[in-house]
Amino acid sequence: MTSTEVTLTTDGRSIAEMMGLSKGSSGKRSMLARFSQIHSPLKGDMEINGKAVRVDVVPAGAYKLLQSDDKVAYAVSPKIRIYAQRMQWTRWDSNENTMIKTVLVNNLTGDLKDNTGGFNAGRPSGYVEDFKSLPKATQELMRNTKRTKVVFGTVVMQGATDEQGNAIDDASLTTQEIPFVLDVKSRGSITAVDDIMKSIDRKNVLPLQYFLNMGAEMHSMPNGSEYATFDITLGDKVDLVEADKDILDGFMEWISGMNNYINDTHNEKSGSSGLSATEESIINDIIDVEVAE
Amino acid sequence: MNHVAELALHTFLQKALAGESTVDESVISKVGEDVADAVRKQFSSGPRDEFKLRMSNLGRPKCQLWYEKNDPEDKIPFPPHFLMNMILGDIVEAVFKGLLRAAAVEFTDNEKVVLTLSDGTEINGEFDMILDDKVDDVKSASPWSYMHKFSDFETLAKGDAFGYVSQLVGYATAANKGVGGWWVINKANGHFKYVDASSVDVDQELNKIEDTVAYIKEDKPFERCFEAIPETYRKKPSGNLKLGVSCGFCAYKHKCWPDLQTLPSRVSTAKEKPMVDYVFIGDELGSTEA
Numbered sequence A: 001m002t003s004t005e006v007t008l009t010t011d012g013r014s015i016a017e018m019m020g021l022s023k024g025s026s027g028k029r030s031m032l033a034r035f036s037q038i039h040s041p042l043k044g045d046m047e048i049n050g051k052a053v054r055v056d057v058v059p060a061g062a063y064k065l066l067q068s069d070d071k072v073a074y075a076v077s078p079k080i081r082i083y084a085q086r087m088q089w090t091r092w093d094s095n096e097n098t099m100i101k102t103v104l105v106n107n108l109t110g111d112l113k114d115n116t117g118g119f120n121a122g123r124p125s126g127y128v129e130d131f132k133s134l135p136k137a138t139q140e141l142m143r144n145t146k147r148t149k150v151v152f153g154t155v156v157m158q159g160a161t162d163e164q165g166n167a168i169d170d171a172s173l174t175t176q177e178i179p180f181v182l183d184v185k186s187r188g189s190i191t192a193v194d195d196i197m198k199s200i201d202r203k204n205v206l207p208l209q210y211f212l213n214m215g216a217e218m219h220s221m222p223n224g225s226e227y228a229t230f231d232i233t234l235g236d237k238v239d240l241v242e243a244d245k246d247i248l249d250g251f252m253e254w255i256s257g258m259n260n261y262i263n264d265t266h267n268e269k270s271g272s273s274g275l276s277a278t279e280e281s282i283i284n285d286i287i288d289v290e291v292a293e
Numbered sequence B: 001m002n003h004v005a006e007l008a009l010h011t012f013l014q015k016a017l018a019g020e021s022t023v024d025e026s027v028i029s030k031v032g033e034d035v036a037d038a039v040r041k042q043f044s045s046g047p048r049d050e051f052k053l054r055m056s057n058l059g060r061p062k063c064q065l066w067y068e069k070n071d072p073e074d075k076i077p078f079p080p081h082f083l084m085n086m087i088l089g090d091i092v093e094a095v096f097k098g099l100l101r102a103a104a105v106e107f108t109d110n111e112k113v114v115l116t117l118s119d120g121t122e123i124n125g126e127f128d129m130i131l132d133d134k135v136d137d138v139k140s141a142s143p144w145s146y147m148h149k150f151s152d153f154e155t156l157a158k159g160d161a162f163g164y165v166s167q168l169v170g171y172a173t174a175a176n177k178g179v180g181g182w183w184v185i186n187k188a189n190g191h192f193k194y195v196d197a198s199s200v201d202v203d204q205e206l207n208k209i210e211d212t213v214a215y216i217k218e219d220k221p222f223e224r225c226f227e228a229i230p231e232t233y234r235k236k237p238s239g240n241l242k243l244g245v246s247c248g249f250c251a252y253k254h255k256c257w258p259d260l261q262t263l264p265s266r267v268s269t270a271k272e273k274p275m276v277d278y279v280f281i282g283d284e285l286g287s288t289e290a
Helices: A015-019 A135-142 A189-199 A240-270 A277-287 B004-017 B025-044 B060-070 B080-102 B143-149 B151-160 B164-175 B202-217
Strands: A021-024 A027-030 A033-037 A040-047 A053-060 A062-070 A072-077 A079-093 A099-100 A146-156 A180-182 A212-221 A226-237 B108-116 B124-132 B134-141 B180-186 B192-196 B231-234 B236-242 B261-264 B274-278
Touching: A015 B151, A033 A146, A040 B180, A062 A180, A079 A135, A079 A189, A099 A189, A146 A189, A180 A189, A180 A240, A189 A212, A189 B134, A240 B004, B004 B080, B004 B192, B060 B080, B060 B164, B080 B134, B080 B180, B108 B164, B124 B180, B134 B143, B134 B164, B143 B151, B143 B180, B151 B164, B151 B192, B164 B180, B164 B202, B164 B261
Parallel strands: A033 A180, B134 B180
Antiparallel strands: A021 A027, A033 A062, A040 A053, A062 A072, A079 A099, A079 A146, A079 A212, A146 A180, A212 A226, B108 B124, B124 B134, B180 B192, B231 B236, B236 B274, B261 B274
């Protein structure tokens, strides 16, 4: 058994702080680092024989870790551990420039409240027997509504570079684990995650007891452009430590906070009570007072 | 993973397997006391057929509760092994709670609570535990139920023949705590998991409870809540009608469906055909003798 111990980097913040949700003027803002895969290479200038040549400095399929607006790193083969997964419907609303999202759940059956005051990000509920019989607009909406797997884990950005392809000399990023949230929308990547989870399950251990080596598989589209999906292989086994509970606790809090936020937004926008669930509860507490005559 | 206590328990059990952790004597004694209490409760609580609305039954279909109140003689009696099943459930719960304690997971143990409805009706019940300020229930499940029914909250809520969702919401409301979920233990192999129910619509569930209680208390005329469903084989209807899951578990299914025949599936090609509750045979496969 291989046991690899990698410490968690908290960047001077508590785990709760780095994984929390803060309320800003434009809504709830996640403090959790966002992990994703890029589908197009990042270009940069490189001098070859005295000439500036435009080359790929970060290849397509590499992974991006966005810790804050000014802290972005890329790695071709980072390693991750998965603590939890949820599902949600998501759809980009190009008119409003916002992402429509439902609550995070374990299964997409049933009607899920979304942040527009509707359900399922506008997607019709239930099984659609004959997709082609639907109106074109509904078909389009269903195509644009993505079945999204939301993965919560930690990542070690080994061999990290910046967007210019320059190596980042920061051990807290390249050797330590950073909690992240990852939205997986492509079918191939969802299958890759499901398959690796099954293979870990067959070993009678928890998913977070294995590092997963993240790679990329490139696919061509009919129009000639390419897109990437995950290629995941099993890495080293890890012993469970006390800090794992704190990290998982942080993820559970994050999920609960996000669901409360989406539920509150749903209630506000649907006008069901005109109040958010939290406000309603406060008002109910206040008016539940008996006054003696 | 759905709860941090799940991880605490896994870690503890893994260490125990490696001989690196033990269970404190006080925890062992508590498990023993809980099992003894459970045996006492199962054998000293009088006849089980006396109808009363309780937190554990108010989520059941209204038609089933109507029969329990108004037609107890026609109920299919509990088989003797029902009591054995109940005791096994209690033992599993006692051991599970003991392991949580051994894993240093802090929780409030079971407590009797009363849910007061808008018309003043009081419903009694006893929750299993409060963990992280939320009410959780402990369920021991068959392998099928563990896999298919307790796979997640949404699946359970869709086919909740036993009213587990209402039960949990009732406990949480009565205890003035949040809705947690279910700790589910597979009776056959010891697997366990947490099914998070925090996404439940509490108001909707409470309305359902109020509606059910009013229906039963006011002795409204009997109304069957379910219809028979067409049997299909490879997505094609066989022509037969069968009972759905909720009716399948009901102790009054014969009273409600006089033509009911429980037969090996007429369409399955399996060697061991599953038993199916048919209420209408419309296929042309011949005899309906079991």
